[in-house]
Amino acid sequence: MQEGSIAVNEMVTVSCGALIVIGTILTIKESDPFRKLISLGIMIGGVMPFIVDRGLLDVAIAVALIAPLSTLFTLMICGRGEP
Amino acid sequence: MTPQEAAVMVCAAIAVYAAIRVALEPDTLRKLPFLNVLSFAITGVIALVLPHPLGIVAAAAYFVGSTLESNAIASTYAGGLDRRE
Numbered sequence: 001m002q003e004g005s006i007a008v009n010e011m012v013t014v015s016c017g018a019l020i021v022i023g024t025i026l027t028i029k030e031s032d033p034f035r036k037l038i039s040l041g042i043m044i045g046g047v048m049p050f051i052v053d054r055g056l057l058d059v060a061i062a063v064a065l066i067a068p069l070s071t072l073f074t075l076m077i078c079g080r081g082e083p
Numbered sequence: 084m085t086p087q088e089a090a091v092m093v094c095a096a097i098a099v100y101a102a103i104r105v106a107l108e109p110d111t112l113r114k115l116p117f118l119n120v121l122s123f124a125i126t127g128v129i130a131l132v133l134p135h136p137l138g139i140v141a142a143a144a145y146f147v148g149s150t151l152e153s154n155a156i157a158s159t160y161a162g163g164l165d166r167r168e
Contacts, residue, residue: 012132015095019121022102034160038114041152042102045125048145052129057137060129064145068152075159 012049019046033078037071087131094127115157122149 023043030036044067051060101121108114122145130142 012095015099018099019102022106026106035111037156038118041118045121049128052133057141060141061144064148068148071152072155
């Protein structure tokens, strides 16, 4: 039971670490701002289970509500404007 | 391995697969459904990894926030409302 739990936690940790690495590399490499925002969404999705895993659920709720707001404010800047 | 741990493992595998599909997708608009899939998988991980009543609230908040984010990116990329007429 304990061994299985440790293995599962390690697999979730490795998966979310892979998500953070993929999101960071894509955010650096992409040139279009919309593609950068999508990659930033991947990175924030990888960060969230680490916050929850430590028991910081109030911080997780705050991050889950503030991160899309920052994306919305960035979208106001890089909107397409008049076609 | 309990069924809950198996569910967490499946959610983590789906998240990594969706991230790889987003990374390899050349079209920008086709990235967004896979971003939604990744958000659903992360929501499952958050809800299952810690058995606490507030964990459900955190999962619901992340679900609402990530869906709002990807829909905002999609509508802004598509040009928004047509106000020219």
